[in-house]
Every structure is written in C-alpha cells, then in structure tokens.
Amino acid sequence: MARVTIFPLAGAVLYPGLQLPLHIFEPRYRAMVSDALARDRLIGMIQPQRPAEGAALYTVGCLGRIGDVEALEDGRFNIVLEGETRFRVLRELTVTTPFRQVEAQLLSDNNDEVLAPIERASFEREARRFADAQGYVVDWDQVGRLDDLSLINGVSQIAPFDPAAKQALLEASGLGARCELLVQLMQFFGRTSGDDDEDGATLQ
Template sequence: MSGTSLRIPLFPIGGAILFPRSQLPLHVFEPRYRTMIEDASAGAARIGMIQPLGTGDDPQHPPLYRVGCVGEIVGLEELDDGRFNLVLQGSTRFRLIAEADVGTPYRQADVDEGAFDDSDPDPLGLAQRSEVEREARRLGDAMGLTVDWSAVGRLDDEMLVNAIAQVAPFDVGAKQALLEAATLPERADLLVQLMQFLRLAVGGGEQSPRLQ
C-alpha cells in the first residue's frame, strides 16, 4: 500500500513509540513543541511520532528513522505555565517521504500514511499469546514491578503486544524494530525475544530454551 501523502508536524522523541489504536501520554514543555501542539490543536489535531536516528551533527535537528505513527490528539490539558499534558491515539503508521521547508520552529514532513496496512491486524495463536504473557510476567518479576496481571490478561492481542512494546525499557533501535514489524505476530515474536534478553540483562534467570 502507498500513495496517500500527508503533511504533518513531527515530534521526534527517542524511546517514545506510538502504535495504531494505542494511546501515548506525553508532557510537552519545549517552546517549539508547545507551539506545535497549539498549531495542531487549532487544525487537524494530528502529529507524527517518530524517533531520532542518533544525534547527528545538530542535536536540535537530528536525522530521523523513516517510519513513525500518526497520532490524533484525544486529550489536551494546558497548564498555567504554558506546558501541555497530551494524550495521543495512534491511527496509522507512516513512511517519511521528505521533510518540508517551512518556517515553523518545529519540523514538518510529507509522509506516506498508506505505506502499511494497519486496518485489521492478524490475531496471535494461543501458544504465542501465552508466550507473550509468560515472558512479560517473568520480566516484570525480574525488574521488581507491581503489575495487575489479571487486567493484562483481559487485553486483546494487539493491545497487549503494543502496550508492552511502548512501556518496556528497550533501546531506541529495539523500539523501532517493533514499530516496523510487518504483522502483529511478527511483532509479538520479536517482543518475546527482546523481553528474554532484557530479563537476562537485569539478572532474571536463565535464558529460555527457545533462544538457546
């Protein structure tokens, strides 16, 4: 799929990943991004979440990964000092076409929002679903997290996988790989592997036989 061009403001944050049909709360404090939120909320109320690819020569204008996700502003609170609390709802992943030469303090780009078919994700098989839940529990225990696992078990497949992918402390490259996974089962398979490696890194026991 391709050919659906859209110009959107870009919000490049390392480690902040948004998926279709997932929500992402953000606290916006930099002046240029406060301006971006003001402009977006007065218009189409859409911004593009995308990760920086390293720092480059200009930390204020780093190179970007080519894939991000369009976020719809569904919650907005302006604080007394001009900062914003923001909630984004993911709509569809996009592929970066080219940055636009504009006069705004924030970056904008033309993106292909038809580059991915995110309309009807494939479900996980029972075994794969169980594996995701099991590795999430093991990682949570290894990191000493308090989690309502009964609530986790009630999430649908897509929400389960994407919620873990968003909140787990993976590095930028791992987060990007999860975002770019072609299908939900592929994302779940990668997520399991990343959780296993992270659990080992924090001293959470032996590696599972699947990766030995």
C-alpha cells in the same frame, strides 16, 4: 501521501489504538501543539536516530490525534496523543515553522490480526519471567483479558527497551512478527537487567 507535523522524541513510541501522555514545554513544541489544535489536532510521533538537534529521523512513526489537552497559564501543555496509524517518512520538508514537517506515506495495518494460541501462551510466559526479573508488579488477570493487539502493542509501547529496540518493534510488519520480536527482546534485556533503566525512564 500526507504532510505531517512531527515531534521527534527518543524513547517515545506510539502505536495505533494506544495513548501517549506528553508534557510540552519547549517553545517550538508549544507552537506545534497550538498549530495542531487550530488545524486537525494531528501530530506524528517519531524517534530521531540520535539525540541531537536536527538529527536524522527513523523512517517509521505513528500519527496521533490530540485527545485530552490541558493548557497551562505559562504556555505549557499537558496532552494525550491517541494513536491512529503508522506512517513512513518519504522526505523532510523545508519549512518556516519552528517545528519539523515531513511528507509521509500512511501505512495500512491489519488491526483484526490475532495470535495463535501457542503464540499468546509463549508471550505471556516470557512476559511473566521478564516482569519477575525486573521486579514489576503486574495484574495478570487483567492482562489475560486484553485482546492480542492491545497486549502486544501495549507492552511494546511501555517496555523499558532502548530506542533502537523500540523502533524495531514499531517497524515490525504484523502482530505475529512484533510478538516474536518482543519475546526475543524480553529474553535479551532480561539477561542484561538494570542496563536500560535510564532509557526506560524516557517513555513519558
């Protein structure tokens, strides 16, 4: 078990091995970053179940380590979080800090898992359809060079889905299950194109 300082932010989901750029401007989260920099540089990204002060949290988030950091003169920060491991919230702690903290269980993921060739081909085919429907310009040659883990987690992190869908992807157990769910979500959101642009804009 671990004590984790958390940053609840709807629509922002981090995965192990990936990066998430963040602009920190609220006083409590500036204090959170300052505290993390003075200790272990670790912050837990997790989504609230609704966008309200003190809202209940989803049960699974991802622990990130502060990599690049730019401290601005007015006290704001630009940081890049580097995903390390998913965690499951066991309970929220009573604290005196302006930022929230939880007791969490760190989850062990198999980062060596790969997709079957037919799974990879099916995913890339659906991703092309989805990108075309959304009007995205994609370098498919570069996509083809990505390993399975980077591809599936990367698309899961940046896809313009609503917070509940992004949470379901984060909670999916294993790369194959996440890939299957991602295909289903692309099919669903592809049919409702344009409804989730506002949610997608919250990623950074």
